[in-house]
Amino acid sequence: MNSRAFTRYKTLPLKEAVQCIVKQHCKRHGNNCDGNDLYAWTADELQGQKMCQSICLSAVNNSRISDPYLLRTYNHRYNVAPEWVHRHNEGPCYLSIPMTMLATSAAPFYFKPLKVSISGKTLLFKDGGIRKNKPSTTAYNEFSSLPGRASEPGVLLSIGTGLRDESHDGFAKNRGFFPRTAEKTAIVKNMVAKYTDSESEHEAMLKVARGNTGWYRRVNVPGLENMELDDWKSGYQKNTGKRVPGLRTIATMEECVTKYFSREFNPSLDNSASPKEVIEQVAEKLVRTRRYWMERGRHVSGGF
Numbered sequence: 001m002n003s004r005a006f007t008r009y010k011t012l013p014l015k016e017a018v019q020c021i022v023k024q025h026c027k028r029h030g031n032n033c034d035g036n037d038l039y040a041w042t043a044d045e046l047q048g049q050k051m052c053q054s055i056c057l058s059a060v061n062n063s064r065i066s067d068p069y070l071l072r073t074y075n076h077r078y079n080v081a082p083e084w085v086h087r088h089n090e091g092p093c094y095l096s097i098p099m100t101m102l103a104t105s106a107a108p109f110y111f112k113p114l115k116v117s118i119s120g121k122t123l124l125f126k127d128g129g130i131r132k133n134k135p136s137t138t139a140y141n142e143f144s145s146l147p148g149r150a151s152e153p154g155v156l157l158s159i160g161t162g163l164r165d166e167s168h169d170g171f172a173k174n175r176g177f178f179p180r181t182a183e184k185t186a187i188v189k190n191m192v193a194k195y196t197d198s199e200s201e202h203e204a205m206l207k208v209a210r211g212n213t214g215w216y217r218r219v220n221v222p223g224l225e226n227m228e229l230d231d232w233k234s235g236y237q238k239n240t241g242k243r244v245p246g247l248r249t250i251a252t253m254e255e256c257v258t259k260y261f262s263r264e265f266n267p268s269l270d271n272s273a274s275p276k277e278v279i280e281q282v283a284e285k286l287v288r289t290r291r292y293w294m295e296r297g298r299h300v301s302g303g304f
Contacts, residue, residue, distance in 0.1 A: 018101050019035025023035045035097075038095075039097075055070055055072045055139075057070060057104065059127065060124065060126075068135065069088070071093040071095060076090060076145070076146070077090050095118070102125075103116070104125075106126045137208075139156060140208060154286075156205075157219075159218075159219055159220075161220075162226070213272040219275050221260045224253065227253075235247030235248035260275055261279070
């Protein structure tokens with residue numbers, strides 16, 4: 001897929017929308033912000049390293065497109081990393097916030113890849129979900145290669161977007177008047193589904209963390225798996241009758257999430273707690289960790 005290939009949406013409106021958001025929330029430049037900041041923090045926050053370090057994941061178009069490309073706000077090296085750690089690109093990324101967003105959102109057929117030059121090397125970024133639809137293993141790999149790391153993360157929360165529908169796995173649901181075409185289409189869809197499947201990553205993390213009752217937790221809301229990436233159906237407000245963009249989509253998501261988190265503990269579905277209890281436990285642990293370091297004059301940095 002090259003920069004001239006057909007895509008469903010244009011990149012410029014999305015970039016301008018993100019620039020607008022950065023302008024509204026920028027603490028560094030006030031009304032003079034152009035929306036192309038590398039960071040949204042103040043000079044004091046940068047000098048004192050009081051900002052939360054962050055990392056985004058994208059994919060680079062190369063001969064294999066097998067490894068994710070990590071866009072960091074911090075200068076990470078693999079000098080003290082264990083031998084088993086997979087070494088990705090090193091150092092911080094000096095892409096602006098809007099450009100970083102475009103690099104991580106360039107889903108094939110929706111937006112064109114982002115072509116940029118970093119450290120004198122031209123890179124073509126695509127949506128990181130192409131290879132790492134669930135990047136928990138990459139996050140753990142990054143944690144394990146940080147200097148002065150603990151033996152295990154405080155907490156790693158994985159948030160899913162539904163379970164893959166396997167009811168017609170590899171077969172056409174309706175063969176219609178063109179059975180061979182229908183079967184070929186089903187095979188392609190099945191390959192794409194497996195290519196972006198996140199459950200294998202979840203199984204790998206369960207082995208690393210020895211289950212999901214300790215520092216690794218995952219919540220995955222059923223019912224969201226069949227929503228398209230650009231699902232944004234309009235609806236009408238009951239009290240005003242006004243048509244609101246995305247209202248039906250939001251209502252569907254709220255219904256699925258509410259049903260999921262109102263579910264009581266089910267031994268056949270849950271290992272140790274109900275979904276609501278899992279989120280409460282994670283939130284409590286994050287708050288306790290933050291308070292622990294704040295009391296010692298440090299600010300919690302890092303996290304995925």
